[in-house]
Amino acid sequence: MKPTDTKNPEYFHKVVDCQYACPAHTPVPEYIRLISAGKYTEAYMINWESNVFPGVLGRTCDRPCEPACRRGRIEEEPVAICRLKRVAADNKDDVRAFMPGVPSEMNGKRIALIGGGPASLTVARDLAPLGYEIHLYDEHAAGGGMMRSQIPSFRLPDDVLNEEVGYILDMGIHTHFNTYVSSMNEILEKGYDAVFVGTGAPRGRDLVLPGREEAGKNVHVGIEWLASVAFEHTHKIGKKVIVLGGGNTAMDCCRTSRRLGGEEVKVVVRSPFAEMKASPWEIEDAMHEDIPILENHVPKTYVIENGKLVGMTFEKVKAVYDEHGKRTLVPSGEPEVFIEADDVLVAVGQQNSFPWIEKDTGVDFDQWGMPLVDALTHQSTNQRVFFGGDAAFGPKNVITAVAHGHQAAISIDLHCSGEALTARPAPFTNLVSKKMGIHEWSYDNDVVNDQRFIVPQAEKKAALSDRKLEVELGFDIQTAIKEAHRCLNCDVQTVFEKDKCIECDACVDICPTACITFTLNGEEDDLRTRLKAPALNITQDLYVSDTLPTQRVMVKDEDVCLHCGLCAERCPTSAWDMQQYLYKVTKAG
Amino acid sequence: MTYIRPKFRHPDLPKNDLGYTTREYEGSLSTLCAGCGHDSISGSILQACFELSIPPHRIAKLSGIGCSSKTPNYFLGNSHGFNSVHGRMPSVATGANMANRDLIYMGVSGDGDTASIGMGQFVHVIRRNLNMVYIVMNNGCYGLTKGQDSATADAGSKSKAGSVNPFQPIDLAGLALELGASFVAQSFSGDKEQLVPLIKAAVSHPGFAFINVISPCVTFNNNPGSTKSYDYVREHIEATGKTDLVPEKSEILASYESGTGTEVMLHDGTFIKLEKLAANRDPFNRMDAMNALRNARNRNEILTGLLYIETETEDLHHTINSTDRPLNTLDEADLCPGSAVLAEINEDLR
Numbered sequence A: 001m002k003p004t005d006t007k008n009p010e011y012f013h014k015v016v017d018c019q020y021a022c023p024a025h026t027p028v029p030e031y032i033r034l035i036s037a038g039k040y041t042e043a044y045m046i047n048w049e050s051n052v053f054p055g056v057l058g059r060t061c062d063r064p065c066e067p068a069c070r071r072g073r074i075e076e077e078p079v080a081i082c083r084l085k086r087v088a089a090d091n092k093d094d095v096r097a098f099m100p101g102v103p104s105e106m107n108g109k110r111i112a113l114i115g116g117g118p119a120s121l122t123v124a125r126d127l128a129p130l131g132y133e134i135h136l137y138d139e140h141a142a143g144g145g146m147m148r149s150q151i152p153s154f155r156l157p158d159d160v161l162n163e164e165v166g167y168i169l170d171m172g173i174h175t176h177f178n179t180y181v182s183s184m185n186e187i188l189e190k191g192y193d194a195v196f197v198g199t200g201a202p203r204g205r206d207l208v209l210p211g212r213e214e215a216g217k218n219v220h221v222g223i224e225w226l227a228s229v230a231f232e233h234t235h236k237i238g239k240k241v242i243v244l245g246g247g248n249t250a251m252d253c254c255r256t257s258r259r260l261g262g263e264e265v266k267v268v269v270r271s272p273f274a275e276m277k278a279s280p281w282e283i284e285d286a287m288h289e290d291i292p293i294l295e296n297h298v299p300k301t302y303v304i305e306n307g308k309l310v311g312m313t314f315e316k317v318k319a320v321y322d323e324h325g326k327r328t329l330v331p332s333g334e335p336e337v338f339i340e341a342d343d344v345l346v347a348v349g350q351q352n353s354f355p356w357i358e359k360d361t362g363v364d365f366d367q368w369g370m371p372l373v374d375a376l377t378h379q380s381t382n383q384r385v386f387f388g389g390d391a392a393f394g395p396k397n398v399i400t401a402v403a404h405g406h407q408a409a410i411s412i413d414l415h416c417s418g419e420a421l422t423a424r425p426a427p428f429t430n431l432v433s434k435k436m437g438i439h440e441w442s443y444d445n446d447v448v449n450d451q452r453f454i455v456p457q458a459e460k461k462a463a464l465s466d467r468k469l470e471v472e473l474g475f476d477i478q479t480a481i482k483e484a485h486r487c488l489n490c491d492v493q494t495v496f497e498k499d500k501c502i503e504c505d506a507c508v509d510i511c512p513t514a515c516i517t518f519t520l521n522g523e524e525d526d527l528r529t530r531l532k533a534p535a536l537n538i539t540q541d542l543y544v545s546d547t548l549p550t551q552r553v554m555v556k557d558e559d560v561c562l563h564c565g566l567c568a569e570r571c572p573t574s575a576w577d578m579q580q581y582l583y584k585v586t587k588a589g
Numbered sequence B: 001m002t003y004i005r006p007k008f009r010h011p012d013l014p015k016n017d018l019g020y021t022t023r024e025y026e027g028s029l030s031t032l033c034a035g036c037g038h039d040s041i042s043g044s045i046l047q048a049c050f051e052l053s054i055p056p057h058r059i060a061k062l063s064g065i066g067c068s069s070k071t072p073n074y075f076l077g078n079s080h081g082f083n084s085v086h087g088r089m090p091s092v093a094t095g096a097n098m099a100n101r102d103l104i105y106m107g108v109s110g111d112g113d114t115a116s117i118g119m120g121q122f123v124h125v126i127r128r129n130l131n132m133v134y135i136v137m138n139n140g141c142y143g144l145t146k147g148q149d150s151a152t153a154d155a156g157s158k159s160k161a162g163s164v165n166p167f168q169p170i171d172l173a174g175l176a177l178e179l180g181a182s183f184v185a186q187s188f189s190g191d192k193e194q195l196v197p198l199i200k201a202a203v204s205h206p207g208f209a210f211i212n213v214i215s216p217c218v219t220f221n222n223n224p225g226s227t228k229s230y231d232y233v234r235e236h237i238e239a240t241g242k243t244d245l246v247p248e249k250s251e252i253l254a255s256y257e258s259g260t261g262t263e264v265m266l267h268d269g270t271f272i273k274l275e276k277l278a279a280n281r282d283p284f285n286r287m288d289a290m291n292a293l294r295n296a297r298n299r300n301e302i303l304t305g306l307l308y309i310e311t312e313t314e315d316l317h318h319t320i321n322s323t324d325r326p327l328n329t330l331d332e333a334d335l336c337p338g339s340a341v342l343a344e345i346n347e348d349l350r
């Protein structure tokens, strides 16, 4: 293999598994260390710069970082990265002084943001401090998009959302609430320098089966129903409720039903339980609230008696897999199942829809009705129009919407300055030694053995009787610090300087997880088999040095390195050093 | 501050025939200087015992005094151990072996511990062909007492303080050959690929197995002008990393290709594979080994690998016809066979 080019900013970035997996590339280990040091405000601001909604995300994020966490490859569970973010948000001081100011002189450019969700708000957050005049349109009375209309208050209290939406709107954003934009042409005619479409994926799918018409108002489309609960139009539901669907929307629907009078709430899914789309923790929380989940039930009919919905029938199926692992659901032959219900909530999918974008706007759509959008620049076929969030590539989550917002803001800024959108500025990086003495590092390098700590929850009876009572209570500070210590500091990189190495093997012998091998060079596939422990995880890189005096090379498998620094402590010549790598995604401006 | 090794290990560590990983053969965290050659030898001993699938409780580690003699703390933490007095490891090993011949005896010593204060013990344990592995971690100095020249320091070798050693060195491998040792090898701490198989062969050898391992003292004897530094040793032996199992590493100039391979069967049926033997070398011929060693020395080269092996060898228990069983398994009936047997013996003496 060729010697690893550690000057490439992506090499060490990739070693920081959590940060790399985060769509917004939040410097996770850095804020976790700040939490252990009691520096909640600083930890909050590091988050805020990257992901804009630390308080919201610390409660609701889809957490792509956690499955990526190196700790999960070393023991059972990853670090509770998401819930530590909340600790920073809950314990910070007043952060308003640290928010970027808006220049007294504007730059003369005007931007329209359609939709007030996290994608648009992120664009606003990045462009307002640069002097852009921002106009934000949303059909609802307040900003936040689906964070407000969909995510229930027992998972995300209003005041947390209001605070973080407020930080952005306070940057002099011109809000046009209660304004549904019904024509893109009208917006374009207003002469904005750029238009950002962050309208989300606002349409829920209905499930049309025999009896649907007669069932009428007792069958609800999940996301519409959740929005009407959030905006206080709906206060009640029947005692017996069926929720159709196995995603996160279904989990929010069933748990909300339990709080609005649903006593026998059942989630019914077509697929096997193990293949449900909802996040494991959301499923767990629903089951904790006495909501059974029935698998392998395919809905057949709405059953109507005396003109009123009384339940549904289901066909039982089983999953059969062909040799490619492709699944088909085949009838199991068991008798049809009838389940009683006063109300049915349909949570079987969410779609984009752009009825308000006319054919002649220059914004082209594909055969599925999705806009043609560049994956990097977020520009549409109309150079002035940009898309981000769920509107761009279909429904995802808040953190992805934020990441899109940052990228779109860069593009809009380049567009308004007349520069090529592909000439994107490089990320900010910095690599600094943490060495203080032979056995001393300016980071906490001892690896604790603790298992993941559990976040306490509100008492169930109280939670079920109040739709707005937050269920998760968050870590107390002592537990938070213990959980923070589980972080392996993956941003503190093992940096190897070949010319200093005397090939004494000290690092090889001390490394607890057998990461380091000195051997003859070879092709990657071959090298991976010849290491002290086989490097089976091909998603993790091998760090390879140039040829040493004995003709061998140093090969380090990054996979399960504990970043404990023992290699550097045992190296007599400091050929190894532990250096903190800070990587910040470029922002507009 | 780290003086604790994290408990986590690589999840895909290879397992040996006992189902153990190297973890079961680890000791406590080394307190030697960072980069000390001795730590590397510890790593090789650990690796060899792991690869041989020896149950750790079947090994007894013995040592004298010195940095080298401290190392048994840092490997095989689940084995027996005895850290004896300076230079007295061989007599403790002899006693232990006489009492329990079922254990594997792993003796670790230094050049000071062996070639100075322990010289008398060393020569006698060779002479008796005690069944043990005797490893000298040879750094040419007294590391533990801050680097004074030892009796293996080469004449002309320069110490860290700048003084030049005026005395001729004792060549421990040559001495072992001369005294009739049945297994003699030489290696370098920085060459695990050679050392691990040598240790495995030494453990399998049914008599006294001596390995002289050059092991740089990074703190007191790794300076320019020292003939036991990493750089000097690397320049005066063949480059590491090309051979399988037990290789014979010959003079730096001789190419492996010129030689042939051969296999040696040991008493327990295992083979030692000697590959790429240098031309003109015969590892079964003591005179040849002594000559090769001397010739290499004359050229300022360090001959490493298996220098000599005598496969048909009889250890001390054989020679003195001692009991087949460990003493702790002998019961009263074995030890006090009764007056009838005594009468018989007395009768013989009349």
Ligand SMILES: Cc1cc2nc3c(=O)[nH]c(=O)nc-3n(C[C@H](O)[C@H](O)[C@H](O)COP(=O)(O)OP(=O)(O)OC[C@H]3O[C@@H](n4cnc5c(N)ncnc54)[C@H](O)[C@@H]3O)c2cc1C
Pocket (backbone or CB within 6 Å): A060, A061, A062, A114, A115, A116, A117, A118, A119, A120, A137, A138, A139, A140, A144, A145, A146, A147, A149, A150, A151, A179, A180, A181, A182, A198, A199, A200, A201, A202, A223, A226, A248, A249, A252, A350, A356, A388, A389, A390, A391, A395, A396, A397, A398, A399, A401
């Ligand atoms: C029930 C449910 C629960 C969810 N839970 C989570 C969660 O826990 N964690 C997570 O990360 N994600 C969650 N999501 C997904 C997440 O809410 C979205 O991915 C995210 O909000 C998308 O952000 P966005 O900025 O693209 O648009 P949105 O948040 O969808 O905001 C778009 C806004 O634009 C408005 N709008 C649309 N069209 C127009 C128009 N023509 N004129 C004016 N206004 C318009 C909409 O009303 C809306 O307010 C959940 C989604 C649902 C449905």
Ligand SMILES: Cc1ncc(C[n+]2csc(CCOP(=O)(O)OP(=O)(O)O)c2C)c(N)n1
Pocket (backbone or CB within 6 Å): B065, B066, B067, B068, B069, B086, B109, B110, B111, B112, B113, B114, B117, B137, B139, B141, B142, B143, B144, B145, B150
């Ligand atoms: C009877 C006795 N005499 C002297 C000493 C002092 N002493 C301790 S270690 C040592 C020399 C050790 O040298 P070596 O065996 O080469 O070990 P190294 O530290 O170099 O590995 C000496 C002389 C002692 N401990 N006991």
Ligand code: SF4
Pocket (backbone or CB within 6 Å): A494, A510, A511, A512, A513, A514, A515, A516, A556, A560, A561, A562, A563, A564, A565, A566, A567, A568
């Ligand atoms: S920091 Fe060094 S010693 Fe620690 S696990 Fe990583 S490579 Fe091994």
Ligand code: SF4
Pocket (backbone or CB within 6 Å): A500, A501, A502, A503, A504, A505, A506, A507, A508, A567, A570, A571, A572, A573, A574, A575, A576, B035
């Ligand atoms: S400890 Fe340092 S000098 Fe020794 S082999 Fe490792 S990197 Fe090289």
Ligand code: SF4
Pocket (backbone or CB within 6 Å): B031, B032, B033, B035, B036, B037, B038, B067, B068, B139, B143, B144, B216, B217, B218, B219, B220
């Ligand atoms: S003094 Fe020398 S022999 Fe002793 S531990 Fe340090 S480097 Fe090793």
Ligand SMILES: [Mg+2]
Pocket (backbone or CB within 6 Å): B066, B068, B110, B111, B112, B137, B138, B139, B140, B141, B142, B143, B150
């Ligand atoms: Mg010594």
